[in-house]
Amino acid sequence: MTDSVPDRVRRAIERSGATRREFATGIGLDETKLSKSLAGRRRFTTDELAAIAARVGIPLTELVRPVVTATPGPSVRPAPVDDPDGARKRILDAAWTLIAERGYHQVRVADVANAAGTSSAAVHYHFPGKEALLGEALRHNVELAFDRQSAALADLPDPHARLLRLLDLQMPDGPVLEPEWSIWMQVWVEAVLDAAPDDQRRRELYREAQDRWFRTVLMTLHDGAEAGAFRAGDQELRARQLTALVDGLGIGVMTRASDVAEMRAALRDFVDHTIVRGDHP
Template sequence: MTDSRTSPADAPSPASRVRELLVRDGWTQRRFADTIGLDETKLSKSLAGRRQFSATELVAIADATGVTVARLLHGRDDAGTHTAAPAGAAVSPAENAAGARGTDGGSRRTRRRILEAAWNLIADHGYHRVRTADVARACGTSPAAIHYHFPTRSGLLDEALRHNVKLAFDRQVAELGEVPDPHDRLLRLIDLQLPDGELLRREWSIWIQVWAESAIDPARRELYWDSYDRWFRSVLMTLRDGAASGAFVAGRAEPLASQLTALIDGLGIQVMAGTPGTGPEQMRAVLHDFIDRAVLAVPGTTDRTENG
């Protein structure tokens, strides 16, 4: 869960950083434990340094507090990890305290509750079917509060995409830090993006809607480009690591990253559309086959991690 390249021995621990966040936002341990779905006794032990937070718990903590897992683990969003950090328009202005509207703990929690409700509604029902009143009802607040934090409905979709980016980044930082082998890491990276389960299917729904909106609205394209670039750079980093270690073919990292991400997109859309004969397992099998034939320097070693 740690990275010696970015976490010197005398740096604050993840536990101390979480304690600071609880104080910053006025959380009680009991309420915070309920929010992240963790037994209060386990949370207390982790905060005291007697128990290590799991990858899943780190993602939940990052989600509840609005910081990244990279910041929890290493103290910086752009710490050197096995995945690329969000940049440019993909970073929400509210993630920078100096740029946030209402940066006290209560306001942060309200904004987070609104965003989560909007994200779920847009993913489940579609951007054009979700009204401000629907979001207000879902999170138990007023339309005025929605407009305060998100002045336009279009801005809610933009923030939903940024939320997608943060969720994927947090998940990858938490899960890939202890996967040193590039081949294993690439297979795990793919598993972390398969549209399997409610959370990932909602992420894919947001992506598909943003793709459609970007095709007809040039104003949304910069956000889409910067958001997708983070995913592309993460795949590219892993392919370059594999080429440097001799596990992957040399000199083809960029074209392979383009081919692999395009293949993931196309397969994911088929799964989300319910195309007969498709599903997460079939998608995984096709991607593993591509990696075996086109990426590995010595084909034929994918089966050792076929089940993720």
Template structure:
């Protein structure tokens, strides 16, 4: 694939110039030593996928824009459909920073406590602000759930673009996509918690069904295009890519739910093994 390192560095410099704080403060927020940030900006080291994802979150852009120069450019992962795209808050840098702080707090609270257990006052307390400020961005709890879903879609898309854009081999990329869907402790488990709640709410709330459908379509399309590329490379069987995608995503969903629900005998390690065996048995050409 085309080496986009120089272009990435320039785009990071562009967003950094608009950042209201110092470069050192920016480095701290993305969990990067200031010296390493300077080296990344001058080209003596590369930004890691995690760093690119965090930079995108903090600066109100997408990883796809940082790497490829546009939000909707065709890349290794399918872009979110229109209803699933986050508005990403106001354009002003300071206002955008406040919006992101509130969204981060709301997303984590919903993931950890459950949608129906989180009050606007809880989000305000975590952010050290007033309920009125929260209501400015999220007028009601339904708005909060909608944006947490959109945020999860954006996180997954950004992470996949950052992780996969340099992997040309479709088999390797598919295995990496599987790995990125395992509910390991931390961010991925929190994302799974959000998805479980959205599935439940969508079954009861027709207004959420379109958003849920568009959000899931992004993930489905990412798997399908990876399988098709593997078929073009001669690495995968000629079985219908849509059928393989339906089966693989259903398997991921079912196993993930069982792991989160704590079913005896279901673990991340077993989920990984079952999924890799399915890929090798049903998708890889032998």
């Protein structure tokens, strides 16, 4: 039995019991595109693979291998929830967008309900309060970032190319990543200010999310050192340095003290002079 991405998707569709047409419709994908991807004439996109995994109820890693990203820890891994009409996801997406744009303290449950096209009662049905909504939105985001990285990096066997792609996926640029940075910067501030139970939970969530990012970088550095592409030495130290550099440079971009091009140039310079071996092409 072969084990390419199209093969795994084909088995997932068979497991669902749906026809290809039904399955394509269910994930919002043109049936012709699905057929071409299954035949190997077209590549599945990251969003398509994530939608397929969600539709079948399996981890994305069952479709994308090898696994080159660290899995989320228990505090940031969303619990499976039955959401047949997609209302819960619409609420999470609306909350995420509003908090990123306005700031956590400026968003009311009524605002989220209005943006999601539902009622405040429906929001409270899924989430006891705004704190719970924020926590689930953060967990949802960590899972999406994991899915995005898993799908984008799996086809890059060269650790150097994989590291550069991973860093590009962290740039605070575009309609997905810039709001993510806005949210996490707000979480940092909230986690520092108080020691109430909700703040402690946010700290734990942030620690586990940051740890997943750190372990993903560390996996890549270890792979590069074993392949002879990266310098030997303390890879944990270099992972700490690199992740801290990403955080600091990202804050500079978000506060308009610098831009994405300057951030990318600084990161490439660090990789070239600190991580990559001098004799590596």
